[in-house]
Amino acid sequence: MNRWHAMRAVRARPAGGFVSQPEPRTIGSVSRGLQLVAGNFLFAGTLVEDSENAIWDISMPDLPFEEEAHGFRWLDDLAALGDARAQARAQEWLSGWIVRYGRGRGPGWTPDLTGRRLIRWINHALFLLNGQPGELSRAYYASLGQQTLFLSRRWKAASAGLPRFEALTGLIYAGLALTGMEARITPAIRALARECDAQIDTEGGLPTRNPEELLEVFALLNWAASALSEAGRIAAPEHLAAIARIAPTLRALRHGDGSLARFHGGGRGAEGLLDHALATSGVRTPPPEGPAMGFVRLHGGRTSLIIDAAPPPLGRESRNAHASTLAFELTSGRRPLIVNCGSGAGFGRAWHRAGRATASHSTLALDGLSSARLGRSATVGGHERELLQDGPKEVRIQFITDNGVRGLTAGHDGYRLRHGLTHVRRLELAPNGRALSGEDTLAAIEPPDRALFDRALDRAGLQGIGFRLHFHLHPDVDAELDMGGAAVSMALRSGEIWVFRHDGRARLSLEPSVYLEKGRLKPRATKQVVLSARALEYATRIRWTLSKAQFIPDAVRDLNRDDDLP
Secondary structure (H helix, E strand, C coil), rough: HHHHHHHHHHHHCCCEEECCCCCCCCCCCCHHHHHCCCCCCCCCCCCEEECCHHHHHHHCHHHHHHHHHHCHHHHHHHHHHHHHHHHHHHHHHHHHHHHCCCCCCCCCCCCHHHHHHHHHHHCHHHHCCCCCHHHHHHHHHEEEEEEHHHHHHHHHCCCHHHHHHHHHHHHHHHHHHHHCCCCHHHHHHHHHHHHHHHHHHCCCCCCCCHHHHHHHHHHHHHHHHHHHCCCCCCCCCCHHHHHHHHHHHHHHHHHCCCCCCCCCCCCCCCCCCHHHHHHHHHCCCCCCCEEEEEEEEEEEEEEEEEEEECCCHHHHCCCCCCCCCCCCCCCCCCCCCECCCCCCCCCCCCHHHCCCCHHHCCCEEEEECCEEEEEEEEEEEEEEEEEEECCCCCCEEEECCCHCCCCCCEEEEEEHHHHHHEEEEEEEEEECCCCEEEEEECCCHHHHHHHHHHHHHCCCCCEEEEEEEEEEECCCCEEEEEHHCCCCCCCECCCCCCEECCCCEEEEEEEEECCCCCCCCEEEEEEEEEEEEEECEEEEEEEEEEEECCCCCCCCCCCCCCCHHC
16 A cells, blocks of 8 residues: 555655755764765664665665665764765765655655655755755655655554654654645644654653653654744644653653663664753653653662663564563663663564563573563564563562662562562662662562472472573673672773672672674673572572772763774
8 A cells, every 4th residue: 555655646746845944853973974975884783885886776685774775864874974975975865766766666665764754855955955956856846745645645554653753743844844735734733643642651651661762752753843833833732741741751761871771672872862852852850750661760879770660561562572670771970881782673583582581681580581471473564573472460669768778679470470489679779879789589479379389399300490680781891700709890981890799699600791782783792790599499589789899989080982992
């Protein structure tokens, strides 16, 4: 149907021009712009090097790569670079797309990609058309009209969530910016209002619980509201209320270094986008004291801690979800220390599956078992995705506020069905942020749970239920065993030293790990601190601490820049 409507839209009336000069709102990267000019195309985790051919002449390795090319997000990077070479590439590749795909051909004719493309074409109109002959301008406006008509007919076909927000924001952009497209504005405003009510819950979160996806939706809503305001219109109350709900939630998901917590398929977020979006929203509401989209943020001094304290999404919303319940990330100043491995979606199916396992997160995992399992596959947005099943059904939280200490006790039942065990985690952060105390317990609480645990022990030959506590380290952390193997010292590039200790009831080891970071060609090697033990009784408890070395001051002058380091 997308292809049929795209071909019908060829007969659409061309846009007559711009109602007003469009103002760019998207943020690009100069370094990525330089790579594009040099012929290095890094899309969807795959690099294609081809300095001889235009972007549409290179061999597209897979569909995600091709879709990213057709979405034109790379236009932000060329515009950020902004020199004559970047402009020439942008104009050449724009013209090439119109010639090859402008009549409804190619994989770019989906509602979300069309909305994403329209936003970039309108944002960077001056960059694209400056100094170009009339033929390109006429083809450009004809294609804008065609894409706007297509989008007005097909936005409903976009998957709920981010894809539909992209489609509707693109439609609003086109209706406001282009002459002859005014009739598209009001229906799009109403549709966007309905999506805000349906998709943004009362806590300002999305059903997918993906922090980076929430940021992208927030940026789109901000752009649409700003464009409407500049055109003398007012966004729908539901639209503005969604912005007001999301802003404090994003503040709760923001580490001290300005990045997002990496959970449920989300990364750290495009550099600068989070702070820029929060500033331009005009919403000053602080983060909530309680959970935000199922996450809890603790902070003290220069230390921030973000914990996944809710069940993972299930059903179709779990297409990128992780078995990460009770996992946490910790940042000191602007230096990440404890992390999750992250989403491996950009590195192939095997890494995608591995990144979703509980063992890839900084929490407790039974040996060979995750707190939620991958099950059946479903087609979502044209892609086959494995969905989560048998995850925790209940997560209970109790907050701790004794003597200025901030913390929580939380438990989940993800291991109860097969082993009768509940994982209970207690975390306490000192007011000055210098020390984090942790306690992890595996307990068979009720009589039926104890019967299940006894049977699991029998299956294990009475050798106990093996489990491991994982604490994945950021690749920039230099870690080594200390105190005769009883502790781990961790040095940050800021000069801070942190020390991990435990109560001696588990075996401590420092093992290899990976950091799955978007925008890189391959996973980055790193390390993880691991505590290994076996549960032989109805309650097994492990205590540990992570604290800043005594000789390190509360605040250090962190003058090193990441791009200055090898």
